[in-house]
Amino acid sequence: MGLTIAPxxxxxxxxxxxxxxxxxxxxxxxxxxxxSGVREERRAARTSGTGGQMPPVLLLHGFTDNRSVFVxxxxxxxxxxxxxxxxYNYSPFTVDLRAxxxxxxxxxxxxxxxxxxxxxxxxxxxxxxLVGRYYVQRLGGDARVRTLVxxxxxxxxxxxxxFMDAHPLVRQMRPDSPVMAELRAxxxxxxxxxxxxxxxxDALMAPTGTARIEHPDLDAVNVEVTxxxxxxxxxxPAVITAVRRALDGPVRDAGAGAEGGAGASTGxxxxxxxxxxxxxGMVV
Numbered sequence: 001m002g003l004t005i006a007p008x009x010x011x012x013x014x015x016x017x018x019x020x021x022x023x024x025x026x027x028x029x030x031x032x033x034x035x036s037g038v039r040e041e042r043r044a045a046r047t048s049g050t051g052g053q054m055p056p057v058l059l060l061h062g063f064t065d066n067r068s069v070f071v072x073x074x075x076x077x078x079x080x081x082x083x084x085x086x087x088y089n090y091s092p093f094t095v096d097l098r099a100x101x102x103x104x105x106x107x108x109x110x111x112x113x114x115x116x117x118x119x120x121x122x123x124x125x126x127x128x129x130l131v132g133r134y135y136v137q138r139l140g141g142d143a144r145v146r147t148l149v150x151x152x153x154x155x156x157x158x159x160x161x162x163f164m165d166a167h168p169l170v171r172q173m174r175p176d177s178p179v180m181a182e183l184r185a186x187x188x189x190x191x192x193x194x195x196x197x198x199x200x201x202d203a204l205m206a207p208t209g210t211a212r213i214e215h216p217d218l219d220a221v222n223v224e225v226t227x228x229x230x231x232x233x234x235x236x237p238a239v240i241t242a243v244r245r246a247l248d249g250p251v252r253d254a255g256a257g258a259e260g261g262a263g264a265s266t267g268x269x270x271x272x273x274x275x276x277x278x279x280x281g282m283v284v
Contacts, residue, residue: 015227019201022236023229030069030231037068040089046114055146056084056115057247058108062126062152063169064092069125069234076240077123077247084115090131095168097127097179101134101141108135108144119146121247125234126204127169129153130179133194137218138182142191149195149243151233152202156180156210160203175210187217194218195246197233199225
């Protein structure tokens, strides 16, 4: 049961090839942009009052990445000046997800103070989504975070690239790590709603469904993205549209009106109506 945004049917082999080609194109473009995102961005000045604006959005990049991955998403979310959008570059030398989440907590408090808002929205790609979730679920961040959107985040841990286990952060993303055990622990009363975008073509998620949030205490919707790989998640127009909708209003509207990439099934805390598609989801 859920919500789907999908292109015209394509044989799985053809869709996989298309996803791989798109990943290569995105990687090439991102390598060109990467140097521009190494330095921390200049933070906007403090504003007086909320001004009726929507909660500000803080974007969290993935492992070995930086804020340059969010060039298109940031522009779309900030269009029309309806919300303040900022990025958070955590240190490339960080070796502990928990420590990064504590730094994020301070960054969120500072953003709330400057924006005059009581709550913020977080959007995290890959590891950035885990940092955001740890803050929300284990450090009391649900008092500050209205919505957490994750893109290709290994919520259940990933077994990909075992040769990378020498890096402490990679070990923390393994299914049997202490960090994953903490995230599986009860989280009663968590006030943050979560939207997790995942793809069957995400080569960094092993198993594929690990990018879904499956936790009985979390208000979560899992949005399946079709024909899109890991690197393309933050830049694909359909995903960007769906993320914007998720932050604009009810989660059930996250995928409405977009084409070319996303679909959703709900987690146990939220149920979307079935539309007779054999239990696979609502097609729009």
